[in-house]
Amino acid sequence: MVRAPCCDKVGLKKGPWTTQEDQNLTAYVLQHGHGNWRALPKQAGLLRCGKSCRLRWINYLRPDIKRGNFSREEEDTIIELHEKLGNKWSAIAASLPGRTDNEIKNVWHTHLKKRLTKKLATPDSKGHFTAAASTCDSDSFNSSGKMSPQPSSSEFSSFTDSSTRTMETHSTGVKNEQMEEYSTESFPEIDESFWSDALSSDNSSMASDFPAVADELQLQTPELAYGQISNMMDDGMEFWYDVFIRAGGLQEL
DNA sequence: AACCTTGGCAACCGCAATATG
């Protein structure tokens, strides 16, 4: 079966998503759902192919996305499942709520396989090499065919926090210095039910805040207000949203 | 300071699976 890739259409945009596009897509999906990804871009006023929209939503804009560093437990789960399942990233992601297959794949390639490679290079007290390392034998080579370099021991405990970079691309007005004044321990973690409650229930006080937020921001719909706020939903930004809601509105912006 | 290399991540591409008419 042969058909042209959906993104071959002339005039369709590719590359990084802008804040405005994110808002449009978020607002549209929240309001109408995503019955048909193919038709969605046109209806949402986006110059993107449906595939691109779907990917953006699933990997970045979904409210239940859990951002930020992977915990040691999550890493161990990935390693364990990868041993059992191989490169079945979606299956692995199913066991890690809030994590996407793409994210897990990236973490595997950038961190975990190195960790296993190091394990392979480190014999146990009896001089044996660990079995876990066998799972990454073929993966020890990167796409250009070169052996991946051995990481330093500290490399595994500090994953890069992508929030800083992403945050700077969004005009939330929140300064990094301000971010550093808070730690996530100071605020309760926002779990999945928080978002599902906030976005799905008419009775939810969270959801009922969005019209007021939209009004304050002079946005047309509560969904656009959500879109605006969702830009703050990068890793480490969840608590800002919480602050925002607890403060009772937009005074903090 | 300028240039080069590396690492991390978002996004794209192509194929397979599934749904629909």
Add this chain to the structure above:
DNA sequence: GCATATTGCGGTTGCCAAGGT
């Protein structure tokens, strides 16, 4: 049952920031 459309998945690429020389 077949053709086509759509969705899902995994591999790969390209950009950018950070670190090294």
